[in-house]
Amino acid sequence: MEGEKYYLGFDFSTQQIKLIAVDDNLKVVFEGHVKFDTDLPEFGTSGGACVHDDKVTVTAPAAMWVKALDMLLDQMKSEGFDFSKVAGISGDGQQHGSVYWKKGARNVLGNMQPDKSMYEQLKDCFSLKDSPIWQDASTGSQIIQLQDAIGGAMELARLTGSRGFERYTGTQIMKIYQTNREAYDNTERISLISSFAASLFMGDYAPIDFGDGSGMNLLDIRNKVWASKCLEACGPCLGDKLGEPVPSKTVVGNVSSYMSRKYGFPSTCKVVAFTGDNMCSLAGLAPRKGDIMVSLGSSDDVFILLNGAKARLSGHVFIDATDTLPFVGLICFKNGSLTRENVMNRCAGSWKKFDEMLLKTPPGNNGNIGIYFDKKEIQPVAMGTFRFNENDERVESFPPEVEVRAVLEGQFLARLMYAKLCGLQIGPESRVIATGGASANQAILQIIADIFNTSVYITDVPNSAALGGCYRAKHALMPEGTPYSEVVKGLPEPTCACKHTPGLEKVYMPMLERYKKLEEKVAAM
Ligand code: XUL
Numbered sequence: 253m254e255g256e257k258y259y260l261g262f263d264f265s266t267q268q269i270k271l272i273a274v275d276d277n278l279k280v281v282f283e284g285h286v287k288f289d290t291d292l293p294e295f296g297t298s299g300g301a302c303v304h305d306d307k308v309t310v311t312a313p314a315a316m317w318v319k320a321l322d323m324l325l326d327q328m329k330s331e332g333f334d335f336s337k338v339a340g341i342s343g344d345g346q347q348h349g350s351v352y353w354k355k356g357a358r359n360v361l362g363n364m365q366p367d368k369s370m371y372e373q374l375k376d377c378f379s380l381k382d383s384p385i386w387q388d389a390s391t392g393s394q395i396i397q398l399q400d401a402i403g404g405a406m407e408l409a410r411l412t413g414s415r416g417f418e419r420y421t422g423t424q425i426m427k428i429y430q431t432n433r434e435a436y437d438n439t440e441r442i443s444l445i446s447s448f449a450a451s452l453f454m455g456d457y458a459p460i461d462f463g464d465g466s467g468m469n470l471l472d473i474r475n476k477v478w479a480s481k482c483l484e485a486c487g488p489c490l491g492d493k494l495g496e497p498v499p500s501k502t503v504v505g506n507v508s509s510y511m512s513r514k515y516g517f518p519s520t521c522k523v524v525a526f527t528g529d530n531m532c533s534l535a536g537l538a539p540r541k542g543d544i545m546v547s548l549g550s551s552d553d554v555f556i557l558l559n560g561a562k563a564r565l566s567g568h569v570f571i572d573a574t575d576t577l578p579f580v581g582l583i584c585f586k587n588g589s590l591t592r593e594n595v596m597n598r599c600a601g602s603w604k605k606f607d608e609m610l611l612k613t614p615p616g617n618n619g620n621i622g623i624y625f626d627k628k629e630i631q632p633v634a635m636g637t638f639r640f641n642e643n644d645e646r647v648e649s650f651p652p653e654v655e656v657r658a659v660l661e662g663q664f665l666a667r668l669m670y671a672k673l674c675g676l677q678i679g680p681e682s683r684v685i686a687t688g689g690a691s692a693n694q695a696i697l698q699i700i701a702d703i704f705n706t707s708v709y710i711t712d713v714p715n716s717a718a719l720g721g722c723y724r725a726k727h728a729l730m731p732e733g734t735p736y737s738e739v740v741k742g743l744p745e746p747t748c749a750c751k752h753t754p755g756l757e758k759v760y761m762p763m764l765e766r767y768k769k770l771e772e773k774v775a776a777m
Pocket residue numbers: 266345346347348386419467528529530
């Protein structure tokens with residue numbers, strides 16, 4: 253292809269499809285989105301999802317995603333986007349969700365006619381109209397069955413990177429096999445939402461990539477093949493229905509003739525494997541080795557790049573989609589900003605006052621430790637507020653200035669403790685990169701720096717998942733062996749927001765040990 257080239261990144265997230273197009277210098281040249289609830293109200297979703305009567309089954313209609321992509325591409329066309337410049341497409345999907353293509357669907361997918369929409373042609377191609385998504389929590393009994401078949405939760409974590417989780421695809425598939433045998437038998441291919449999205453561009457079944465494949469409890473993450481014991485436990489002939497998984501950097505095919513004829517993509521335009529939203533978002537943030545990504549949102553997420561995968565019952569290990577290091581560790585904490593905000597409202601009334609009150613107590617809070625789980629926490633599985641004095645005795649309340657420090661210190665000691673359990677080693681190269689709403693709060697950043705004993709940087713990359721899709725598309729089209737860092741080298745660097753206070757490790761390291769014991773106590777309560 254001569255002249256200017258574009259790379260497209262599509263983020264099939266829970267609430268919308270977001271698209272970003274960049275040029276060869278990674279400059280954003282076009283953005284678009286379709287929001288499911290408001291742009292496609294006929295599907296009746298709320299936040300892109302349908303919660304069933306039992307409250308734990310959560311699905312989204314697969315046909316809605318097809319219609320949304322039609323709408324987005326039509327919108328790009330009508331706004332004059334020049335599809336002929338697109339050299340590569342990649343993207344991501346909300347993790348764990350699965351799409352069930354019925355027998356004969358491959359044929360329809362490969363022979364779509366440009367005078368009709370994809371929706372018209374594909375809407376009846378799904379053996380299960382409602383795809384389970386990551387918010388589903390209905391597979392408790394299947395988790396027990398899968399873990400029993402593999403030899404326990406720890407063995408499942410060793411093999412696949414995570415113990416059984418309700419949203420993980422393997423047990424979702426097992427549930428469909430057990431409760432809707434007809435749909436299972438009538439399915440010729442099971443895609444993840446990511447590989448389903450890539451399939452729409454290719455006009456054929458795109459393979460599942462290693463990154464998103466690691467969120468299924470089905471992939472042997474060290475040998476990068478389906479774990480046969482897991483497949484057997486979840487459903488008959490499952491390997492055939494899933495197809496072979498591939499590295500995330502794989503060019504899975506060219507765009508379909510439908511895409512070229514209808515929108516004017518060059519027939520040589522490459523489709524690069526789509527991956528999970530978390531891995532793609534990480535690709536958009538372009539971390540370097542040694543970075544600890546701390547996303548401070550309604551939940552807090554900690555991502556670390558790892559050389560090896562340790563088996564643990566908390567957190568998740570995924571295969572890295574950028575090949576910067578072999579693995580990515582992800583630990584998700586349900587009690588993030590909202591919990592901090594509750595304490596702020598109760599004790600200070602404003603963030604300004606909260607910051608002032610924080611200065612009234614020294615780092616280490618004179619030995620007081622608080623654990624605040626307003627919502628049922630993921631690790632440990634516990635709920636409630638637990639306050640301990642310097643003698644590790646449980647107390648009913650703290651003075652307000654102690655409470656404001658306790659919520660932050662408790663939360664970030666937990667983040668550090670679980671990151672270490674996941675394999676985090678802090679060295680001279682390490683830095684914390686903070687993102688998300690609360691990364692604007694300097695006092696919070698200082699506590700993170702002091703607890704992690706390293707500098708904290710901030711970066712603001714809206715739509716990092718869609719951008720990660722663009723960068724990954726470009727990466728896959730570069731000569732074999734080009735490191736990902738080469739693709740993203742021109743991007744703005746995160747800025748240093750604060751340095752750690754020398755000497756405070758003497759306060760926080762013993763406190764981390766105490767926190768660990770107190771949390772164990774809380775988990776056993
Ligand atoms: C990760 C997870 C969510 C979804 C939706 O394990 O379930 O982050 O990927 O964003």
